[in-house]
Amino acid sequence: MAEKETDAVVQKRSEMRIPDPNLETVRKAASMICEAKNPLIMVSSGANRKGITGELGNFATKTGIYLVHTQMGKGVVLMIAFIVSLQPESIPEIISTVESMDLI
Numbered sequence: 001m002a003e004k005e006t007d008a009v010v011q012k013r014s015e016m017r018i019p020d021p022n023l024e025t026v027r028k029a030a031s032m033i034c035e036a037k038n039p040l041i042m043v044s045s046g047a048n049r050k051g052i053t054g055e056l057g058n059f060a061t062k063t064g065i066y067l068v069h070t071q072m073g074k075g076v077v078l079m080i081a082f083i084v085s086l087q088p089e090s091i092p093e094i095i096s097t098v099e100s101m102d103l104i
Helices: 023-035 045-050 053-063 088-099
Strands: 040-043 066-069 083-085
Touching: 040 053, 053 066, 066 088
Parallel strands: 040 066, 066 083
Antiparallel strands: none
């Protein structure tokens, strides 16, 4: 197939701009995080597609907020001291930990 000629139009490369977050939403989230006694960050496949590895890792490191990741979120954040993987064999311990959190 790669050797065949085609009349297909090649798409032009375009720049994509990531929209700015709504300031009021950011303030509300920051307030909720500051007020939480036991917050938790859950990382899933959505984070994997958004390219937030550095920012999320820095945020977790600076705040000390624990991270758990699903199998599809594995690898989004490089290994840091307080990351847990949601694997079937770890479910009892994870359930106990998650139940103690007041903000996820």
